Amino acid sequence: MSLTFGQVIALIGAALAVALPGIGSARGVGLVGESASGLITEDPSKFGQSLILQALPGTQGIYGFLAGFLTIQKIGLLSGTLLDITPFQGWLIFASCMPIAIVGLMSAIYQGRVAAAAIGIISKRPEEVAKGITFAAMVETYAVLSLLATILMLFGISI
Amino acid sequence: MAIVKMEKMHLLALKNEQSKLMQTLQKTGIVEVIDITEDENEEKQGHKEDRIRDEIAKELAELEAKLSDLKFGIDFLKPYSKSPNPLIYGKPDVKKDELSEILSAESKIKKSLQVVFDLDKKIVHLKSEESKILNQIDFLMPWQGLDIPLEQLGYTDKAAFMAGVIPRKSKDKLEEKIEENSLLADIKVIGERRDDLYVLIIYHISGKEEIQNLFKEFSVTIQDFMGLQGAPSEIIEQSKKRLDEIQKEREAIKTQAQGMTQELFNFEVLYDYYMIEKDRKTNTLKLFDTDKSFYLQAWIPKERKTYITEIISKITDMVYVEFTEPEENDDIPVLLSNSKLVEPFEVITELYSLPDPRGIDPNPYMAPFYWIFFGMMLSDAGYGIILSLLTAVALLKFKLEGSGKKFIKMFFLCGISTTIWGAIFGGWFGDLIKIKPLWINPLDNPMAVLIVSFALGVIQIYTGIILEGYKNIRDGHVLDAIMDQGFWLLLLTGILMFVFQPLAGIAKYLAIIGVVGLVLTQGRAQKNVLMKFASGVLSLYNITGYLSDLLSYSRLLALGLTTGVIASVINTMAKTISGSIIGFIIMILVLLGGHVFNIVINALGAYVHSSRLQYIEFFSKFYESGGRAFDPLRIKTTYVKLEDL
Numbered sequence: 001m002s003l004t005f006g007q008v009i010a011l012i013g014a015a016l017a018v019a020l021p022g023i024g025s026a027r028g029v030g031l032v033g034e035s036a037s038g039l040i041t042e043d044p045s046k047f048g049q050s051l052i053l054q055a056l057p058g059t060q061g062i063y064g065f066l067a068g069f070l071t072i073q074k075i076g077l078l079s080g081t082l083l084d085i086t087p088f089q090g091w092l093i094f095a096s097c098m099p100i101a102i103v104g105l106m107s108a109i110y111q112g113r114v115a116a117a118a119i120g121i122i123s124k125r126p127e128e129v130a131k132g133i134t135f136a137a138m139v140e141t142y143a144v145l146s147l148l149a150t151i152l153m154l155f156g157i158s159i
Numbered sequence: 160m161a162i163v164k165m166e167k168m169h170l171l172a173l174k175n176e177q178s179k180l181m182q183t184l185q186k187t188g189i190v191e192v193i194d195i196t197e198d199e200n201e202e203k204q205g206h207k208e209d210r211i212r213d214e215i216a217k218e219l220a221e222l223e224a225k226l227s228d229l230k231f232g233i234d235f236l237k238p239y240s241k242s243p244n245p246l247i248y249g250k251p252d253v254k255k256d257e258l259s260e261i262l263s264a265e266s267k268i269k270k271s272l273q274v275v276f277d278l279d280k281k282i283v284h285l286k287s288e289e290s291k292i293l294n295q296i297d298f299l300m301p302w303q304g305l306d307i308p309l310e311q312l313g314y315t316d317k318a319a320f321m322a323g324v325i326p327r328k329s330k331d332k333l334e335e336k337i338e339e340n341s342l343l344a345d346i347k348v349i350g351e352r353r354d355d356l357y358v359l360i361i362y363h364i365s366g367k368e369e370i371q372n373l374f375k376e377f378s379v380t381i382q383d384f385m386g387l388q389g390a391p392s393e394i395i396e397q398s399k400k401r402l403d404e405i406q407k408e409r410e411a412i413k414t415q416a417q418g419m420t421q422e423l424f425n426f427e428v429l430y431d432y433y434m435i436e437k438d439r440k441t442n443t444l445k446l447f448d449t450d451k452s453f454y455l456q457a458w459i460p461k462e463r464k465t466y467i468t469e470i471i472s473k474i475t476d477m478v479y480v481e482f483t484e485p486e487e488n489d490d491i492p493v494l495l496s497n498s499k500l501v502e503p504f505e506v507i508t509e510l511y512s513l514p515d516p517r518g519i520d521p522n523p524y525m526a527p528f529y530w531i532f533f534g535m536m537l538s539d540a541g542y543g544i545i546l547s548l549l550t551a552v553a554l555l556k557f558k559l560e561g562s563g564k565k566f567i568k569m570f571f572l573c574g575i576s577t578t579i580w581g582a583i584f585g586g587w588f589g590d591l592i593k594i595k596p597l598w599i600n601p602l603d604n605p606m607a608v609l610i611v612s613f614a615l616g617v618i619q620i621y622t623g624i625i626l627e628g629y630k631n632i633r634d635g636h637v638l639d640a641i642m643d644q645g646f647w648l649l650l651l652t653g654i655l656m657f658v659f660q661p662l663a664g665i666a667k668y669l670a671i672i673g674v675v676g677l678v679l680t681q682g683r684a685q686k687n688v689l690m691k692f693a694s695g696v697l698s699l700y701n702i703t704g705y706l707s708d709l710l711s712y713s714r715l716l717a718l719g720l721t722t723g724v725i726a727s728v729i730n731t732m733a734k735t736i737s738g739s740i741i742g743f744i745i746m747i748l749v750l751l752g753g754h755v756f757n758i759v760i761n762a763l764g765a766y767v768h769s770s771r772l773q774y775i776e777f778f779s780k781f782y783e784s785g786g787r788a789f790d791p792l793r794i795k796t797t798y799v800k801l802e803d804l
Binding site for chain 2 (some may be wrong): 012130151
């Protein structure tokens with residue numbers, strides 16, 4: 001099976017949409033995990049609350065995966081027969097993958113930093129953890145918007 | 160419904176009936192005693208007054224000491240006991256005669272506390288001994304090969320026997336030097352660790368000075384065994400035996416602690432009993448008293464007024480009770496009262512902040528939105544059913560209390576919403592069970608769902624603005640309501656109507672009225688005419704705020720899609736594996752694990768983002784937070800239930 005240029009471009013787009021937010025989420029989740037471990041050594045009972053905070057920056061990776069999945073579904077890879085894609089269409093698909101790829105990468109890291117800082121809230125004032133979660137969710141808005149942009153662009157491209 | 164109206168209770172009664180009255184009030188659990196000692200003039204309080212206060216303070220200190228001892232006992236015994244988790248199975252009920260039995264056996268309980276202290280001391284002692292022994296073993300390990308008893312090291316008449324540590328790389332050079340100077344010495348390697356060799360050095364006493372100089376040159380350290388006796392291997396052997404003994408002693412302590420279940424229960428009952436007494440005493444310090452009488456101020460829910468007067472009049476006739484409305488600057492505590500369906504959602508507001516006592520309770524308005532949004536974001540009928548089933552089981556089987564119970568109830572209700580939305584979107588474990596959607600599959604037509612999301616957003620934002628307007632009208636600021644909320648509603652409605660072609664004609668006028676109204680009125684706080692106009696124009700900038708609020712609701716679509724797509728990914732993955740019997744088993748495992756993961760991660764997302772829409776988009780429009788929770792003097796226990804005290 002030989003791939004056309006358009007198909008390759010589209011696949012690179014899908015790969016980036018999965019990979020970059022995945023990297024970001026790994027970094028973000030890692031950041032929170034580090035500070036959470038510090039807290040758990042002091043007070044193991046805070047595990048549940050910390051875990052929620054740690055899960056927050058993980059969503060970008062899921063959004064990226066989602067975008068990548070929709071893309072390969074779009075180009076027919078999942079059904080076994082790749083659709084014929086012109087270079088122009090390939091670039092369109094590539095472009096539509098970019099919002100979540102880029103914003104997912106960055107926002108996951110920033111969100112991780114906010115969530116890591118919120119671990120401090122759990123240690124000192126555990127009853128206020130909802131506020132920390134809200135701060136972190138503020139960052140996620142942009143990942144959600146970019147995912148939406150990616151999806152809408154993707155659905156708008158006709159093959 | 161909403162925020163419970165509070166009134167101030169003023170109670171004047173006789174001193175000798177104080178403790179009886181306080182006990183009764185504590186039992187009812189509906190009054191929050193106000194600390195009035197700070198308001199009163201210091202001079203008014205005579206010496207007698209102080210003496211009474213000191214007495215209570217002394218009693219409090221005694222209680223405090225007892226409580227901390229009991230707490231220690233409980234914390235010590237708790238890990239050893241297998242008592243059921245009170246969070247799940249509820250607190251055990253303690254009847255009156257059971258309590259008096261425990262109270263009468265207090266001296267015995269004190270003795271068992273002493274036993275616990277001794278056990279703890281023993282454990283600490285064993286632990287320090289163990290670490291000492293472990294250090295010793297570690298220290299002697301490299302010397303294991305030395306077969307001379309340690310006390311025999313040192314000088315004899317003619318020779319010296321020294322144990323030393325020498326850097327590995329210096330050993331050969333040292334031996335060369337000894338050879339060169341033809342000294343009578345021998346170096347025997349006993350053991351090694353990292354870069355060091357552990358050696359026994361034997362030399363003739365005649366060469367002592369030179370040898371010691373060489374030691375310095377090649378940084379040989381002479382080991383001091385600090386009075387240890389016997390050969391190292393023997394010492395290690397004995398130490399290990401002692402370690403085994405320590406382990407056995409620990410086991411013995413453990414079995415003894417495990418056998419103290421009844422004692423643990425007694426500690427818990429006593430702890431709660433004294434805690435109640437402490438609460439009462441602390442609140443007694445908030446009263447204002449004279450020689451023969453005392454004066455108490457407390458907050459009480461308005462509707463409980465007659466109930467409390469009845470209760471008090473049963474105790475004594477020599478009492479005067481009066482109720483007053485709260486004054487301007489009073490710090491009114493907040494108690495919420497909502498219908499059964501709304502109540503579980505109070506946790507969402509509580510996690511944000513309680514409402515201002517003079518504001519409005521957002522819960523009745525917030526709850527339906529939260530419910531709808533949660534369901535729309537999780538939006539899978541299968542997941543909804545699982546969520547509701549699990550939480551229903553938890554509610555029926557476990558004796559949950561407080562906010563934990565509210566949380567579970569909320570998830571139960573949200574599970575129902577999730578099921579409904581799942582049916583609307585045709586999501587049953589993703590595409591595992593193919594049932595035609597009641598409306599559409601969002602993957603087929605995301606734009607339609609996006610429009611629904613925005614429509615829900617518009618409704619919620621409008622509700623927020625209208626609530627703020629209602630608050631203004633309620634407080635008598637009708638003009639403010641028209642200018643600050645009315646014009647905005649006009650403008651926003653006008654803009655929205657532009658979307659629908661046939662309405663565009665009216666829309667223009669609505670929007671223009673709104674804009675003109677806003678420009679003319681929003682600067683009314685400014686003094687300068689020019690500034691009035693400038694602020695008015697600038698206020699239009701808020702329109703971007705409303706726009707971004709509205710766009711934020713697009714997450715309803717995005718998170719809904721996430722659940723559905725990930726579920727179908729799991730299904731696709733599972734299907735590709737199936738075929739053989741092993742494949743079938745793996746398929747089932749993939750389906751189980753995958754969907755559990757998807758439920759957890761997306762329920763968390765739905766919870767977080769639905770909360771966020773309330774906190775940021777909805778509450779910002781009208782909500783005044785900053786209330787203080789109503790915390791009445793009541794029978795508050797940690798471990799057991801002491802209802803009939």
